[in-house]
Amino acid sequence: MGTFVLNDMESSAENVQHDSGFAWRNGVLHAEGVSLPAIAAAYGTPAYVYSAGTVRERFRRLSDAFADVPHHIHFAVKANSNLSVLTLLRELGAGVDIVSGGELQRALTAGFSGDDVVFSGVGKTVGEIEAALEAGVRLINVESEAELLVIEAVAARRQVVAPIAVRVNPEVTVETPHAYIKTGEKGQKFGIPRDDVSRLLDVISDLPHVELRGLGMHLGSQIGNADPLRDALPRLLAAIEVARASGHPVQFMDVGGGLSVPYEPGDVAADIADYATVVRAAARETGLTLLLEPGRYLVAESGVLLTEVLYRKHAAGKDFVVTDAGMSDLIRPALYQAYHGIAAVREVQGAITADVVGPICESGDFFAKNRVLPDVSAGDLLVLQTAGAYAFTMASNYNSRPRPVEVLVDGDRFAVVGARETFDDLVRRERTPLEWRTA
Numbered sequence: 056m057g058t059f060v061l062n063d064m065e066s067s068a069e070n071v072q073h074d075s076g077f078a079w080r081n082g083v084l085h086a087e088g089v090s091l092p093a094i095a096a097a098y099g100t101p102a103y104v105y106s107a108g109t110v111r112e113r114f115r116r117l118s119d120a121f122a123d124v125p126h127h128i129h130f131a132v133k134a135n136s137n138l139s140v141l142t143l144l145r146e147l148g149a150g151v152d153i154v155s156g157g158e159l160q161r162a163l164t165a166g167f168s169g170d171d172v173v174f175s176g177v178g179k180t181v182g183e184i185e186a187a188l189e190a191g192v193r194l195i196n197v198e199s200e201a202e203l204l205v206i207e208a209v210a211a212r213r214q215v216v217a218p219i220a221v222r223v224n225p226e227v228t229v230e231t232p233h234a235y236i237k238t239g240e241k242g243q244k245f246g247i248p249r250d251d252v253s254r255l256l257d258v259i260s261d262l263p264h265v266e267l268r269g270l271g272m273h274l275g276s277q278i279g280n281a282d283p284l285r286d287a288l289p290r291l292l293a294a295i296e297v298a299r300a301s302g303h304p305v306q307f308m309d310v311g312g313g314l315s316v317p318y319e320p321g322d323v324a325a326d327i328a329d330y331a332t333v334v335r336a337a338a339r340e341t342g343l344t345l346l347l348e349p350g351r352y353l354v355a356e357s358g359v360l361l362t363e364v365l366y367r368k369h370a371a372g373k374d375f376v377v378t379d380a381g382m383s384d385l386i387r388p389a390l391y392q393a394y395h396g397i398a399a400v401r402e403v404q405g406a407i408t409a410d411v412v413g414p415i416c417e418s419g420d421f422f423a424k425n426r427v428l429p430d431v432s433a434g435d436l437l438v439l440q441t442a443g444a445y446a447f448t449m450a451s452n453y454n455s456r457p458r459p460v461e462v463l464v465d466g467d468r469f470a471v472v473g474a475r476e477t478f479d480d481l482v483r484r485e486r487t488p489l490e491w492r493t494a
């Protein structure tokens with residue numbers, strides 16, 4: 056391996072993120088115009104660093120692809136719910152797709168109006184439905200008849216008509232890299248099975264406090280082209296046809312999210328042109344306003360998790376690189392066996408094959424196994440790439456670890472958009488001494 060230099064634009068890890076807003080300058084990795092060592096010096100590690108320019112670029116790429124059909128892009132808040140990221144997307148013209156009352160509050164706090172909000176999810180509570188109606192959301196996506204009846208009851212009590220959409224499960228097979236990110240197949244908990252849609256539409260017709268404004272679907276995540284939609288869209292269009300024929304005032308066709316991003320060397324970027332061609336054609340056929348719910352696509356490549364090497368360790372014939380970030384900060388490798396590119400922030404000569412592991416007491420706490428890496432030493436900085444989506448939002452306090460600082464870079468400026476948690480944050484909800492009560 057000798058002089059193998061990983062910080063070389065030809066190396067695979069960086070090709071994965073070639074247009075991510077992160078690039079080496081004079082041997083130092085920068086986020087746009089800001090060097091990552093400067094961010095580590097200012098705020099410590101581990102740190103999430105997001106590139107505003109990358110989010111803008113992805114949003115424009117997607118909205119340009121749909122420019123000639125009426126459409127709204129509703130960012131899936133669960134991918135990255137930081138208020139500053141939400142504000143950035145709102146300023147670009149995005150709406151949001153939310154899956155909880157907490158996400159609704161985040162969206163409203165970030166300045167979105169009710170009409171910018173689509174509310175998805177299989178288990179909405181009465182309180183969440185009340186909050187959604189109070190906020191005047193654009194659509195509540197219905198995922199079961201039982202939920203429909205609760206929405207009707209809540210709307211009746213408030214003497215309003217709830218705008219709803221039916222989430223159809225088109226029951227198509229989707230190739231995703233992990234079974235946990237499939238949602239549009241037969242036997243999943245999501246959506247109304249396509250054969251049951253007609254019956255549900257009849258139920259809706261009889262309910263005075265709900266109005267069917269849309270039909271939608273969400274096939275899962277990491278969809279790289281239009282292929283799964285080629286199968287699923289005709290099924291959605293058929294359901295839309297049935298709904299219109301029975302007089303429902305349908306305005307929206309929601310194709311969900313799921314556009315892929317490249318994580319591993321050899322992964323290809325989503326074919327947005329192919330995807331848009333197929334979806335636009337379907338939208339035109341219906342004449343409806345198209346709703347898109349991308350999460351990962353808009354933010355994944357905009358983020359890295361910046362971490363310091365704590366130790367090198369050699370045990371049982373293996374090399375380990377121990378980082379100060381762990382699975383509490385980024386759980387995707389442990390949860391989905393996900394791949395994240397790992398690169399050294401400063402140029403390092405030589406390469407090793409090692410496991411990159413966190414400090415947490417779990418054997419699942421690793422970022423990579425048998426990965427070819429630069430020959431880093433304690434004190435060197437690494438980045439885990441493609442960490443802008445489902446990364447901080449899934450962070451936990453396991454092992455009583457404060458969640459990392461989040462930093463937004465825009466051009467040559469950077470700002471903390473989420474402070475590192477403190478010990479006080481960790482124990483704030485806990486009580487001692489106890490205030491015992493009896494029932």
Ligand SMILES: *Cc1c(COP(=O)(O)O)cnc(C)c1O
Binds near residue numbers: 314352
């Ligand atoms: C999670 C989710 C999305 C976003 O999925 P991505 O793969 O991040 O694009 C969109 N719609 C719904 C209903 C979701 O649950």
